[in-house]
Amino acid sequence: xxxxxxPQSAVAKWIDKRLPLITLFNGHLMQYPTPKNLNYWWTxxxxxxxxxxxxxxxxxxxxxxxxxxxxxxxxxxxxIMRDVNYGWLLRYIHANGASMFFIAVYIHMARSLFYxxxxxxxxxxxxxxxxxxxxMIATAFMGYVLPWxxxxxxxxxxxxxxxxxxxxxxxSITNWLWGGYSVGSPLLTxxxxxxxxxxxxxxxxxxxxxxxxxxxxxxxxxxxxxxxGSQDTVPFHxxxxxxxxxxxxxxxxxxxxxxxxxxxxxxxxxxxxxxxPLQTPEHIVPEWYFLPFYAIxxxxxxxxxxxxxxxxxxxxxxxxxxxxxxxxxxxKYRPLFKQFYWIFLANFLLxxxxxxxxxxxxxxxxxxxxxxxxxxxxxxxxxxxxxVEKTKPLPKSISEPxxxxxxxxxxxxxxxx
Amino acid sequence: MxxxxxxxxxxxxxxxxxxxxxxxxxxxxVSTFQSILIAAEIHEPIRPYWSFEGPLGxxxxxxxxxxxxxxxxxxxxxxxxxxLSYRNLVQxxxxxxxxxxxxxxxxxxxxxxxxxxxxEMFMRSAILSDKFVSPWENEQQARAANGGAxxxxxxxxxxxxxxxxxxxxxxxxxxxxxxxxxxxxDGVYYNEYAKGMRIAMPQVLYEDGIEYTDGTAATEEQMAHxxxxxxxxxxxxxxxxxxxxxxxxxxxxxxxxxxFYFTNKSIWRDTH
Numbered sequence: 001x002x003x004x005x006x007p008q009s010a011v012a013k014w015i016d017k018r019l020p021l022i023t024l025f026n027g028h029l030m031q032y033p034t035p036k037n038l039n040y041w042w043t044x045x046x047x048x049x050x051x052x053x054x055x056x057x058x059x060x061x062x063x064x065x066x067x068x069x070x071x072x073x074x075x076x077x078x079x080i081m082r083d084v085n086y087g088w089l090l091r092y093i094h095a096n097g098a099s100m101f102f103i104a105v106y107i108h109m110a111r112s113l114f115y116x117x118x119x120x121x122x123x124x125x126x127x128x129x130x131x132x133x134x135x136m137i138a139t140a141f142m143g144y145v146l147p148w149x150x151x152x153x154x155x156x157x158x159x160x161x162x163x164x165x166x167x168x169x170x171x172s173i174t175n176w177l178w179g180g181y182s183v184g185s186p187l188l189t190x191x192x193x194x195x196x197x198x199x200x201x202x203x204x205x206x207x208x209x210x211x212x213x214x215x216x217x218x219x220x221x222x223x224x225x226x227x228x229g230s231q232d233t234v235p236f237h238x239x240x241x242x243x244x245x246x247x248x249x250x251x252x253x254x255x256x257x258x259x260x261x262x263x264x265x266x267x268x269x270x271x272x273x274x275x276x277p278l279q280t281p282e283h284i285v286p287e288w289y290f291l292p293f294y295a296i297x298x299x300x301x302x303x304x305x306x307x308x309x310x311x312x313x314x315x316x317x318x319x320x321x322x323x324x325x326x327x328x329x330x331x332k333y334r335p336l337f338k339q340f341y342w343i344f345l346a347n348f349l350l351x352x353x354x355x356x357x358x359x360x361x362x363x364x365x366x367x368x369x370x371x372x373x374x375x376x377x378x379x380x381x382x383x384x385x386x387x388v389e390k391t392k393p394l395p396k397s398i399s400e401p402x403x404x405x406x407x408x409x410x411x412x413x414x415x416x417x
Numbered sequence: 418m419x420x421x422x423x424x425x426x427x428x429x430x431x432x433x434x435x436x437x438x439x440x441x442x443x444x445x446x447v448s449t450f451q452s453i454l455i456a457a458e459i460h461e462p463i464r465p466y467w468s469f470e471g472p473l474g475x476x477x478x479x480x481x482x483x484x485x486x487x488x489x490x491x492x493x494x495x496x497x498x499x500x501l502s503y504r505n506l507v508q509x510x511x512x513x514x515x516x517x518x519x520x521x522x523x524x525x526x527x528x529x530x531x532x533x534x535x536x537e538m539f540m541r542s543a544i545l546s547d548k549f550v551s552p553w554e555n556e557q558q559a560r561a562a563n564g565g566a567x568x569x570x571x572x573x574x575x576x577x578x579x580x581x582x583x584x585x586x587x588x589x590x591x592x593x594x595x596x597x598x599x600x601x602x603d604g605v606y607y608n609e610y611a612k613g614m615r616i617a618m619p620q621v622l623y624e625d626g627i628e629y630t631d632g633t634a635a636t637e638e639q640m641a642h643x644x645x646x647x648x649x650x651x652x653x654x655x656x657x658x659x660x661x662x663x664x665x666x667x668x669x670x671x672x673x674x675x676x677f678y679f680t681n682k683s684i685w686r687d688t689h
Contacts, residue, residue, distance in 0.1 A: 081655070245677055246678055253671065259663070260660060272576040
């Protein structure tokens with residue numbers, strides 16, 4: 001990253017000569033040239049960083065008081081809620097923070113899908129992002145097991161049992177995961193360990209994600225390349241630092257609304273019942289952010305097939321840069337894709353709804369259709385669209401459509417005058 | 418611009434939009450149908466007024482104190498509250514008994530402690546730091562005494578049931594004579610709000626079943642209301658602090674967001 005930063009003070013010079021950290025931050029967080037036309041959908045990268053840091057800090061303190069043992073976990077969480085100073089606040093931020101994290105990541109991904117941010121030359125940013133998403137899923141799932149309520153226990157049972165679908169070695173792998181013959185203390189302890197580890201791996205991937213982003217620079221709503229050395233970009237600071245902070249504050253207000261006024265709305269009441277291996281809850285439902293994938297899992301009548309489809313539903317995202325054959329990035333200039341984009345989103349929400357419903361009757365049939373459509377979107381619609389779609393003409397530069405609007409407005413003003 | 422020569426794909430926009438509308442309608446109708454089904458199975462709980470609801474909700478101190486009395490005199494014969502200590506009765510945001518009162522309340526119970534210098538366990542009166550004394554030694558004893566049913570611990574029961582306060586309140590008042598043709602096993606009672614209308618707990622609240630120390634008339638509704646308030650506090654003892662803090666946090670964030678909105682506007686003013 002080019003920067004015209006020159007260390008001024010003696011201390012800054014001394015440090016920068018040996019480790020150019022200040023120069024690095026100056027280049028990437030201050031002067032970084034950013035397209036000037038980014039809308040508010042682009043603020044979710046910053047919001048996600050905030051979510052990750054919040055989860056790590058609150059999680060760290062919670063880990064100081066939590067006990068990963070099948071007999072003690074549930075009451076240690078209640079100890080945090082009752083006896084630890086501001087323990088209730090830490091736990092509610094952490095539990096709701098997971099939901100907020102997923103809201104933000106889904107919006108972030110939907111933005112990328114709409115504006116074609118995954119396309120050449122940004123394929124690696126996207127693929128690293130898919131890996132971050134995978135790690136987030138694993139982390140959130142294991143975190144939900146830790147309070148050792150009924151949903152924790154039975155959720156863990158259902159998901160770890162999926163490994164038994166693997167041919168030949170399935171049962172051995174499942175027993176190895178459990179550290180025994182059923183879900184119990186050994187599994188809880190290793191989930192706690194991994195739940196502590198994975199966020200730091202996510203953090204590492206986030207650094208790669210941003211690094212890879214700063215090579216070609218941001219995509220933008222027009223989906224066209226910025227003209228180097230033109231008026232197309234503004235420095236990251238203060239333009240986007242301040243804009244991101246404003247968006248983050250709005251996000252935090254919603255976050256605070258959940259934490260302080262309906263902290264248990266997004267959770268399941270059964271998780272306030274201590275885990276009981278002898279009593280299965282009526283409906284085992286995962287956290288809301290897993291519901292679309294849960295629906296895909298259950299749509300397939302075969303266990304192994306369901307697992308494969310569920311994993312494929314996420315894995316297929318990594319191939320998106322090549323499945324989408326259109327050279328035009330932004331949906332603004334792709335009239336057909338734009339419609340299929342909204343249908344895809346509606347279908348994904350439908351899957352989420354179906355994941356929360358019992359797997360019986362009409363729900364199963366709709367789940368199957370929605371699952372098929374999910375894959376058809378990626379495997380058939382996206383590749384074909386690139387060949388048949390007649391895209392709208394792209395502007396020459398980011399500044400052009402903005403200026404055109406201005407000129408038009410000016411003309412209209414003179415015409416009416 | 419690309420492939421201008423190709424035939425435009427014939428897919429009228431309005432039909433796609435119609436399809437989306439159809440999907441949305443389908444989701445709504447299915448979900449409505451679902452809720453009708455559930456409603457037919459279980460009665461909607463009664464929704465009384467709760468002082469602790471709403472963004473600035475608080476517990477009614479007197480109701481919490483009466484609720485504790487209902488718990489000790491009626492519920493605690495069968496239901497434990499393992500997560501609570503007698504010291505919690507003094508804490509701000511709870512029933513806020515005086516320390517003297519709470520010590521006296523604790524002293525009504527005996528706890529086993531020890532070992533003493535001879536290695537013997539012994540009994541002593543409970544003190545503020547002790548957990549609420551459980552009516553049972555263990556789950557097996559509780560089941561044996563209750564025809565196989567296990568009276569659940571009540572510490573977080575309100576958070577462990579959908580619409581917790583409404584549900585508990587309704588359940589306590591939901592005992593009716595079983596309609597004709599309903600067969601009930603021994604030790605099973607008819608209750609409109611229980612799952613499958615059957616519950617192993619008998620009706621426990623009867624008018625003037627207890628005598629409130631503050632002279633309030635002990636109607637069934639009053640007792641149900643008080644004990645539910647108490648159980649809501651026991652499930653969420655920091656509720657008042659949480660809502661108070663939340664109010665301040667949101668006001669602070671709103672002011673900060675307001676300032677940043679205008680800062681942002683002024684920074685971008687000269688960028689077109």
